[in-house]
Structure formats: structure tokens, C-alpha cells
Amino acid sequence: MYWNNLSDFIAMGNHGVYVWGSFFACAAALCLEWVLIKSQRRNIVRQIRRSATIQQMNPTSPAVSKDAS
């Protein structure tokens, strides 16, 4: 362990703002990206279910494609 105490670790030799600013910016950005991907997925699934329901109530709309690939 390089650090003697916690306050040295936080101060980062008077560069704490820059070092921790970088660290939290990266951590926040990556977490946010992950959350966005998850919420995008929920939206897509919801939309597919909704259009399937609409289609079952109205069978004259275009049918489900048989093509699987």
C-alpha cells in the first residue's frame, strides 16, 4: 500500500480535483451508458408487445413474417 492515510489519498498531492474528477466522470459515464442500454431494451420489448396486441385485435393488418433469419 502506497498511501499513509486517507487524506493523502483524497488530496492526490493537490491534484485531487483532476484525478477524482476524471475517475468519477468515467465511472458515471459508463454506468449511465449501461442504464441507457437496459432501458432501451425495455422500451423495445414493450413496443413489440404493444404492436402484437394491436395486431391481434385487428387481424387485417400485415401478418407476422415467416422469415426467421
Next chain:
Amino acid sequence: MKPHADGPRWLNIFHFASPYQFYPLAGRLIPLFATLAVLLAMAGLWLGFAIAPADAQQGEGYRIIFLHVPTSWMAMLIYVAMAFWSVMHLILRTRLSAMMAQALAPTGALMAFLSLFTGALWGKPMWGTWWVWDARLTSMLLLFFLYLGFIALTRSIDEPDRADKAGSVLAIVGVFNVPVIYFSVKWWNTLHQGASISMEKGSTMASTMLIAMLLMSLAAWMYAITTTLSRVRNLILQREARTRWVQELLAIPANKA
């Protein structure tokens, strides 16, 4: 899906070029890469922020390197990967290749942004300025805009086939910026420092720092693979929404009509 006559199906690389086959594979791989990303990042952060000594010239401020270098490398690598899948799309006409390129782009843009952001936070205490129009900084900014251009272009065209083709061409044209970024510190001698690790000279860093940086870079790789696979699954669902397998997957009752 009919079985292939010529050998086991896992030997056929085109087997997984079908979105229907790739979707479950990606789903199984995501937890693996996510776990690796977290473990590598924890090890790298521990080594870089708790164990590694201060730098002789830059003191503690140099520790930004453990975030700045991995994000910069990732920004460049993801663009190369995007160009690779674009070439594959144009040659093999596989739709999944184009989806891969589009799934990579947002993560690449984020990495380019973080590279510029951590770079600014590093430049301020070391150079006394947030930004200069240095060759490396400018070419990295261009890379960020290329990502944004690619995302805007592919999303602004409604027809998937045309969006894929236009995006592929843009990605391939833009890839020539990547070697410019990489060699910029050599070709133009400006403010940005030279490479800490180079092909010819090896590393100029202390071994603890080097290992920490490599761990963080590997973590960035694993993270990028995780997000790309998750995003490509979203794209597959979206594009294949009307196919039977997606409907069955989401347990939507079959249409009796």
C-alpha cells in the same frame, strides 16, 4: 433453421452471422464479459490508485493515465472494429455485421469523449491549459465527431439496408484518421507527450504502473464487448420484431387468424 450438411454447425462461421443464431449466443456471453470487466477494473484500480508509487515528474496527478490511456486506446480500437465490420458488411452482405458496427459506435463515442475529458483534466495541472490545438488532441476530437456523424447518419435513414450501407462507407472513410492519431505525437512534435508504450522501444514506465495500465485497458476491452453485445441484441430485437422467433421469444401468443 435447417442443419448444415457440411460438418458440425459450430465450425461454420456464417452460422452465427444470422441474427436469430447470434442473439442467444450474445446473451450467454454478456455475463462473462461483464464479470471480467468488473474484476479487471477492480484489480487495475487497486494497483494504479493504491499500490503504484508517485511519478518522478508529475507527482500524483499522473494517475489520470490509468483512465486516460485505456479510454483513448478503446476509442481508436472501437473505430477500427467498426470499420472492420463495415468492410465485412459491404463484402459479405451480412446484416449482422452492419448491426455490430452500429452497436459499437455509441461506446466508441463515449470512449472518445472520456479520453478528451480526462485529457483536459490532466492537461490543466500539467500543461496549464484545458485544451490546445495540438495534433493529437485535434485528431482525437475529429474521431469523436466521426462517431457522432456515423450515429447521426445511420439513425437518420429509416430504411435499414440503406442506413447500413451509408454507415459502412462513412466508417471506412473515417478509419484513416486512426493512424493519424496514433502517429501524431511522432509526426508533429507538439505539446502532447510521446507514447509511454511503443512497438520499437517497449515501455518507459515502471512495471507496477504498466501492469495497472494494461489491466485497465483489458477492463475497457471487456466493458466495450459487453455493451456492444447488449446493444446488438437490442438492434436485433428491433429489426426482427415481426419475425416469428422474436414473437415466440417474448411469449407473444401466435395469431390465430
